[in-house]
Amino acid sequence: MDQRYHVAGTGPVCLVHPGGPGIGWEYLRMPELERSMTMVYLEPVGTGASGRLADPRDYNLSTYTHFLHAVIEHLALPHIMLLGHSHGGFVAQRYALDHPDRVASLILYDTSPVTGxxxxxxxxxxxxxxxxxxxxxxxxxxxxxxxxxxxxxxxxxxxxxxxxxxxxxxxxxxxxxxxxxxxxxxxxxxMYAAPSWGEGPAFDVREELSALTAPTLVLVGDDDFICGPHWARMIHEAVPGSQLAVLRRTGHLGHIESSEEFTTAVVEFLSSVSGDTA
Incomplete structure (x- = not known):
């Protein structure tokens, strides 16, 4: 099974998981961050040039975290910065909870700790x-x-x-x-249809988030209709020591609509937790 990813930029490595499920990775390009970071954009299974599962019902959180871990192992990095957007934020939360030793810092971007x-x-x-x-x-x-x-x-x-x-x-x-x-x-x-047909338990990590140990930035647009500030604050209040950044006059795609503010929030967060300027 092919799991593709795309690399752009130079500097510290940040692994990026897009949303959907099933949206092509290209929408999540972050050129401003690529100027000072190596952005590794995952192309999730079921999308683009990555492989397809024989049974569409297997497109679920367990599958995505499995392939995310495979890429992290392939990159041979002991610790990674992980950014998940929307549904990719579900994957990032689950991965950080299951593999706390591998996540150096976590950016949960326009996402939620629960669906339903x-x-x-x-x-x-x-x-x-x-x-x-x-x-x-x-x-x-x-x-x-x-x-x-x-x-x-x-x-x-x-x-x-x-x-x-x-x-x-x-x-x-x-x-x-x-x-x-x-x-x-x-x-x-x-948009690739099959990932939307996946089956699995409902996503709900609210009772687990207090166990997150990685420094965490929760980043949200104040006018995001689907994963807005209500859900972001729920994560922020549950994750010990997390930072919350709310982008004003911004929807679900802050890296596009408010790119300067988005980039500043990410860079300042990473600087605060690493002591380095990203």
């Missing part, structure tokens, strides 16, 4: 609010909730990609105000 009914009810309510706010100028947003809640087994890769691209504006605080900046990335997004 309350998580999804909140996301749908936030998206409904977004649609009401924008529907008069952008009538297409009326279909965003249906896109978010569509059964994933209804789509192939092209259909899943179309849905993701359609609802992309909701992942920004002000997509249409900066559409010239964001539209090319929107059209480059790729």
């Amino acid at each position: 009914d309350d998580f999804w009810r909140t996301a749908v309510a936030n998206l409904e609010h977004f649609a009401r706010h924008h529907v008069s100028e952008h009538p297409e947003v009326a279909g965003y909730v249906a896109g978010l809640t569509s059964r994933p087994d209804r789509f192939d890769d092209e259909g899943a990609t179309a849905v993701l691209r359609t609802i992309t504006p909701a992942y920004f605080h002000d997509y249409w105000g900066r559409e010239d900046d964001f539209a090319p990335g929107r059209q480059a997004l790729r």
